[in-house]
Amino acid sequence: MSHRHRHHRAVGxxxxxxxxxxxxxxxxxxxxxxxxxxxxxxAAETLRTDAAPPALLKAMQRDLGLDRxxxxxxxxxxxxxxxxxxxxxAALGDDFAGAWxxxxxxxxxxxxxxxxxxxxxxxxxxxxxxxVRHSLAALDAAKARLDxxxxxxxxxxxxxxxxxxxxxxxxxxxxxxxxxRALLAAAGVDRSLTxxxxxxxxxxxxxxxxxxEAYYINNSSRxxxxxxxxxxxxxxxxxAGHCGRAGAATTGANRVAQGTFQGSVFPGRDMAWVxxxxxxxxxxxxxxAGGQNVQVTGSTAAPVGASVCRSGSTTxxxxxxxxxxxxxxxxxxxxxxxxxxxxxxxxxGDSGGSYISGSxxxxxxxxxxxxxxxxxxxxxxxxxALLQNYGLTLKTTGGxxxxxxxxxxxxxxxxxxxxxxxxxxxxxxxxxxxxQGHQAHAGWEPPNVPALWQRV
Numbered sequence: 001m002s003h004r005h006r007h008h009r010a011v012g013x014x015x016x017x018x019x020x021x022x023x024x025x026x027x028x029x030x031x032x033x034x035x036x037x038x039x040x041x042x043a044a045e046t047l048r049t050d051a052a053p054p055a056l057l058k059a060m061q062r063d064l065g066l067d068r069x070x071x072x073x074x075x076x077x078x079x080x081x082x083x084x085x086x087x088x089x090a091a092l093g094d095d096f097a098g099a100w101x102x103x104x105x106x107x108x109x110x111x112x113x114x115x116x117x118x119x120x121x122x123x124x125x126x127x128x129x130x131x132v133r134h135s136l137a138a139l140d141a142a143k144a145r146l147d148x149x150x151x152x153x154x155x156x157x158x159x160x161x162x163x164x165x166x167x168x169x170x171x172x173x174x175x176x177x178x179x180x181r182a183l184l185a186a187a188g189v190d191r192s193l194t195x196x197x198x199x200x201x202x203x204x205x206x207x208x209x210x211x212x213e214a215y216y217i218n219n220s221s222r223x224x225x226x227x228x229x230x231x232x233x234x235x236x237x238x239x240a241g242h243c244g245r246a247g248a249a250t251t252g253a254n255r256v257a258q259g260t261f262q263g264s265v266f267p268g269r270d271m272a273w274v275x276x277x278x279x280x281x282x283x284x285x286x287x288x289a290g291g292q293n294v295q296v297t298g299s300t301a302a303p304v305g306a307s308v309c310r311s312g313s314t315t316x317x318x319x320x321x322x323x324x325x326x327x328x329x330x331x332x333x334x335x336x337x338x339x340x341x342x343x344x345x346x347x348x349g350d351s352g353g354s355y356i357s358g359s360x361x362x363x364x365x366x367x368x369x370x371x372x373x374x375x376x377x378x379x380x381x382x383x384x385a386l387l388q389n390y391g392l393t394l395k396t397t398g399g400x401x402x403x404x405x406x407x408x409x410x411x412x413x414x415x416x417x418x419x420x421x422x423x424x425x426x427x428x429x430x431x432x433x434x435x436q437g438h439q440a441h442a443g444w445e446p447p448n449v450p451a452l453w454q455r456v
Contacts, residue, residue, distance in 0.1 A: 043083035043451030051359035059317035083451035086435025098165025149187035162327035224353035226364035228282035239352035241266030267334025314349025
């Protein structure tokens with residue numbers, strides 16, 4: 001049997017085996033998130049799209065031009081699309097070239113492949129297929145070479161680069177084309193893999209900005225709480241690394257002594273966490289409009305094209321879409337990678353604050369350009385990488401357990417562990433493959449959440 005024939009038989013088998021676990025296609029109906037009694041939970045149920053608060057839905061309506069029903073259906077469709085894309089990524093293997101959603105309600109999922117023989121399997125899952133030249137692995141490898149080359153260059157005039165799965169290329173955004181050419185030459189990347197785009201504004205970090213609730217560093221500069229977390233019995237919060245260095249003291253918005261930075265990385269990454277004193281309690285909420293609590297139920301990463309909203313005390317709730325996942329951005333202080341690029345605006349006062357899709361935590365505000373009057377772009381540090389780096393557990397309304405020892409991909413499933421697509425674990429004597437990046441917590445055991453895990 002040829003390798004090609006074996007591959008397509010495996011793809012077909014994987015699709016057939018999972019067909020009953022998700023709704024058929026992307027129906028665009030809120031009923032897509034409702035499973036019959038006794039059946040496995042849908043992706044929308046797993047990710048609690050019904051937990052999206054009115055303030056977030058209103059911001060989606062304003063910023064994305066939707067009505068209430070469209071906003072609710074969009075969150076359902078994005079949850080289902082992420083699960084479908086995860087299963088197809090596992091089935092297609094090295095052929096996989098990325099996935100994204102589009103449409104006012106994110107009703108269309110497109111999955112790219114380098115092999116035309118995969119089209120039938122993709123369409124069988126209710127997605128559109130796009131046959132492209134380069135695999136996602138090849139694009140990611142080229143982008144990694146740019147990251148390595150940037151360490152030895154001044155990239156201020158070519159400040160942003162990322163993998164654009166929709167165009168099957170690696171994009172370098174440059175103020176001066178010569179700067180992009182210099183970066184590409186230093187990286188030795190095949191020009192057939194790349195595209196140079198023009199930009200006029202340099203991204204910047206949002207020092208002295210508030211997002212969510214404000215806090216002060218050494219009674220001076222001001223940033224924002226990203227997401228409450230725990231580490232064992234210690235409580236605290238995640239935020240941006242550029243807000244403070246390890247050892248810096250913090251006070252709350254009320255100027256009451258709050259905590260101390262335990263770790264901080266910037267540049268390179270833009271992540272930090274603060275351990276708080278006994279006067280402060282970690283809650284599973286983000287500050288919403290009018291002081292409303294916006295609940296956080298997990299940290300499943302949203303796909304390209306998905307809606308994402310940011311809470312900031314300077315500019316309130318603002319929403320947009322995820323435009324690129326694997327991005328690098330150069331600020332005056334240095335290059336940060338990988339970050340997620342969005343169309344959400346921000347202004348001074350929003351730094352370190354919370355990005356959330358539905359009820360799923362996405363990341364903390366790093367920087368960007370523009371403003372909320374004329375429009376802008378922002379970059380956020382993904383929350384799962386931050387949690388993994390410091391061994392933190394996101395505070396969620398789903399319960400959330402602290403692992404005795406963090407689990408490892410290929411080992412036994414453990415609550416509190418951050419898993420990436422393709423990681424394998426054992427649970428109940430069976431082996432499961434991770435479909436979407438997330439931090440595990442009680443209630444999200446592999447057999448219970450087919451949107452996140454596939455039995456192999």
